[in-house]
Amino acid sequence: MDLLERNDTGGIAHLHMNAPERLNALSDEMLAALQAQIDALAEDRDTRVVILSGAGKAFCAGHDLKQMQAGRQAEDGGKAYFADLFARCARVMMGLQALPQPVIAQVHGIATAAGCQLVATCDMAVAAQGTRFGVNGVNIGLFCSTPMVALSRNIPRKRAFEMLTTGSFVEADEAERLGLVNRVVAPDALGSETRALAETVAAKLSAAVKIGKRAFYDQAQMPLDQAYAFTGEVMVENMLWRDTEEGISAFLEKRPPDWS
Numbered sequence: 001m002d003l004l005e006r007n008d009t010g011g012i013a014h015l016h017m018n019a020p021e022r023l024n025a026l027s028d029e030m031l032a033a034l035q036a037q038i039d040a041l042a043e044d045r046d047t048r049v050v051i052l053s054g055a056g057k058a059f060c061a062g063h064d065l066k067q068m069q070a071g072r073q074a075e076d077g078g079k080a081y082f083a084d085l086f087a088r089c090a091r092v093m094m095g096l097q098a099l100p101q102p103v104i105a106q107v108h109g110i111a112t113a114a115g116c117q118l119v120a121t122c123d124m125a126v127a128a129q130g131t132r133f134g135v136n137g138v139n140i141g142l143f144c145s146t147p148m149v150a151l152s153r154n155i156p157r158k159r160a161f162e163m164l165t166t167g168s169f170v171e172a173d174e175a176e177r178l179g180l181v182n183r184v185v186a187p188d189a190l191g192s193e194t195r196a197l198a199e200t201v202a203a204k205l206s207a208a209v210k211i212g213k214r215a216f217y218d219q220a221q222m223p224l225d226q227a228y229a230f231t232g233e234v235m236v237e238n239m240l241w242r243d244t245e246e247g248i249s250a251f252l253e254k255r256p257p258d259w260s
């Protein structure tokens with residue numbers, strides 16, 4: 001059984017973390033497996049949408065605490081290992097955001113610490129009722145500074161700060177109100193609802209979704225005037241495609257588009 005299973009159907013790549021005995025903790029091996037899939041997906045022209053889920057009773061419980069304790073046995077107390085670990089984790093998170101395809105987290109059970117960071121990093125998320133979200137590193141004396149980057153950019157500042165400093169969990173309904181997840185569904189409908197969202201996006205003109213995803217994050221870094229100038233250029237490029245001409249013609253002629 002692979003640590004990270006991949007199943008491709010209908011232009012949707014489903015990545016399934018499969019280390020339930022450690023609640024899919026982000027071990028060195030799990031980070032490497034995620035990075036390998038990110039590298040492959042970045043070059044994959046057939047995949048339109050990615051789903052990320054976890055096996056067992058939790059989506060992901062953050063960094064692997066057993067490996068972290070082992071890492072500190074090195075002569076330098078683990079300094080080099082930890083620096084490398086957080087750099088590798090950051091590369092995975094930034095890689096997910098930089099993927100051309102939208103990534104949807106399919107979340108159940110618990111998503112905590114770097115696991116909650118994964119949810120915040122994904123472009124969209126669907127959660128099962130009963131899922132709990134936290135950044136509870138502070139409970140073990142480890143402030144979740146790197147998860148803070150994604151969390152503070154995705155939910156209101158004061159609520160992010162409270163989660164980081166109290167280590168307390170947020171229930172699924174509140175996660176939806178905060179915008180950490182798009183929707184909360186019955187546990188037995190989690191797979192089908194996530195798949196339906198993925199299929200809706202996969203049915204759009206993939207090239208448009210892909211330049212749109214890149215522009216979504218790039219423009220967020222810019223002052224207002226630059227953001228309008230930049231997104232205007234993106235739209236000009238998009239308008240010049242034959243498939244966009246076809247999409248507009250199809251609308252005007254009241255027929256489905258026939259994209260290349």
Ligand SMILES: C/C=C/C(=O)SCCNC(=O)CCNC(=O)[C@H](O)C(C)(C)COP(=O)(O)OP(=O)(O)OC[C@H]1O[C@@H](n2cnc3c(N)ncnc32)[C@H](O)[C@@H]1OP(=O)(O)O
Binds near residue numbers: 066115137146
């Ligand atoms: C900058 C970012 C930093 C980080 O990400 S640091 C990691 C921070 N993460 C945590 O502090 C979470 C630690 N885990 C927990 O607090 C609890 O778990 C949960 C609340 C998530 C779930 O509790 P429950 O449902 O009671 O499960 P269970 O019996 O504690 O866990 C099942 C098995 O999974 C192992 N496990 C859980 N989390 C981790 C982890 N993060 N790294 C490695 N192993 C983990 C346990 O030890 C245990 O294993 P066994 O059955 O052998 O006793």
